[in-house]
Amino acid sequence: MSPEELSPELVPVQGALTAVAFRRSARAKRISLRIDPAAGGILITLPMRASRRAGLALLQAHEGWAAEKLAALPQALRFSPGAAVPVHGVPHVIGHVPGARGGAWIEDGRILVTGEPEFLARRVTDCLKGLARQHLTAMAAEKAQAAALKPKTVRIKDTRTRWGSCAPDGTLAFCWRLICAPGFVQDYVVAHETAHLRHMNHGPHFWALTETLTPHRGEASEWLTLNGMELLRIG
Known part of the structure; x- marks a missing residue:
């Protein structure tokens, strides 16, 4: 059973209002x-019979730890005109071209975005998700063929804890933010999950x-250890 996302709330953590999300999991x-x-907040996972109050009590008991970890987060990279967003590890500056048409696309080392300013962040996200879907799906197909394997399908997700996953039915899933990482990191994560099509373990x-x-x-493992948190702060 998939975890159930509950409505979030703002909670003071050592005096600073912090977004707290709740997830109920069997x-x-x-x-x-x-x-x-990615959210710059806290996620509380609850067993099926546990209450929000119990979750908040645990947060209160570990308030100092939570405040320290939140303070250590890298600065978020928000999608706005002039922001430099890595694509395959190479910075691409966002350019707003409101009078043009086409949504968002990559051209000459830039991410060009049309339309009103309030749609810019969503359009950049959609552009990067589409690029991730195209690129990572092709990479997975190539690696699966090399190992005489075949994924059921490849999905692109907004995951917060894993760069990729392999379900028992052969579905591969990848975090869209991988498209921001250098190519060798993408290569490793896709290979890792493709190998799980044959071995659902880490033996x-x-x-x-x-x-x-x-x-x-x-x-790639070293790069993700050093830079993974910054990657999750994109968008």
């Missing part, structure tokens, strides 16, 4: 807290297959 055995980098056979599909395991 898999959760206990209440848990984590920082949501020796899984890693052996992963390393036949990509030479970038070490450097």
Whole structure:
């Protein structure tokens, strides 16, 4: 059963109003807290019978930890005219061309966006999601063919905790923000999830297959450790 998203609320955390989202999950055995980098807030996961009040009590008990982690988040990169957004790891400046047509597209190292200013952020997001869908789907097909495998489908999601996933039915899913990462990082994440089509674990056979599909395991893992939080703060 998929986790159920509940309506968020603003909660004071050491005096600063903070967005707190709640998620109810049948898999959760206990209440848990984590920082949501993309939202710049806190996510509380609740077991099916746990109350919001119990979740907020846990947050209050760990308020200092939460405030420290929130303060350590990298600055958010919002989509606005003049912002430099990485695409395949290369900065692309957003240019607003309100009189043109076409939504948003990439041209000569820029992301050009048409229409009214209030639609700009959504159009940039849609452009990057479309590029991610095209690029990561093609990459997954190539790697699956090399391993004599075939994914059921490839989906692009706005995930907050995983760069990619492989479902038991063979569906691969990737975070759209991967399109902002350098190519070698994309290559590793796609290879990792493709290898799960054969091995739904992280045992020796899984890693052996992963390393036949990509030479970038070490450097990509290191890059994500150092830069993953900033990647999640894009958009």
